Amino acid sequence: xxxxxxxxxxxxxxxxxxxxxxxxxxxxxxxxxxxxxxxxxxxxxxxxxxxxxxxxxxxxxxxxxxxxxxxxxxxxxxxxxxxxxxxxxxxxxxxxxxxxxxxxxxxxxxxxxxxxxxxxxxxxxxxxxxxxxxxxxxxxxxxxxxxxxxxxxxxxxxxxxxxxx
Numbered sequence: 001x002x003x004x005x006x007x008x009x010x011x012x013x014x015x016x017x018x019x020x021x022x023x024x025x026x027x028x029x030x031x032x033x034x035x036x037x038x039x040x041x042x043x044x045x046x047x048x049x050x051x052x053x054x055x056x057x058x059x060x061x062x063x064x065x066x067x068x069x070x071x072x073x074x075x076x077x078x079x080x081x082x083x084x085x086x087x088x089x090x091x092x093x094x095x096x097x098x099x100x101x102x103x104x105x106x107x108x109x110x111x112x113x114x115x116x117x118x119x120x121x122x123x124x125x126x127x128x129x130x131x132x133x134x135x136x137x138x139x140x141x142x143x144x145x146x147x148x149x150x151x152x153x154x155x156x157x158x159x160x161x162x163x164x165x
Contacts, residue, residue: 085113085162088136096128112141112161119153137163
């Protein structure tokens with residue numbers, strides 16, 4: 001370090017000014033590049049995100065009245081039928097085209113059932129679960145869905161419960 005000080009002190013005054021000016025310039029560029037530029041980029045990204053969220057909020061507020069009217073006009077969720085949950089699931093699976101995929105049903109408590117499907121079409125499974133929920137008041141308590149080697153087919157373990165019983 002002493003060698004650098006000696007070399008610096010040996011320079012002409014004009015050369016010292018140039019070196020000091022260059023060092024200050026490098027310091028300013030380093031501070032901007034390492035600290036300020038990322039900060040400005042982050043602030044800009046957040047400002048853009050906030051603007052988008054404000055736009056989303058404005059849209060939601062504009063359609064809130066329409067949603068309230070549609071919600072009031074929608075029929076209430078039907079009550080559960082008196083049909084056994086095992087029979088209901090079996091019939092629903094056959095109606096949805098999943099009868100051959102249904103490999104097991106086990107009661108789970110008073111109002112639940114564990115269902116196993118193998119090589120079931122994912123799209124049909126989702127439609128079937130939606131129908132069970134909307135028409136028969138059966139909710140999915142838990143689901144484990146694994147893909148198979150064939151695209152579009154899944155193995156599923158479901159725990160279904162009847163609501164309102």
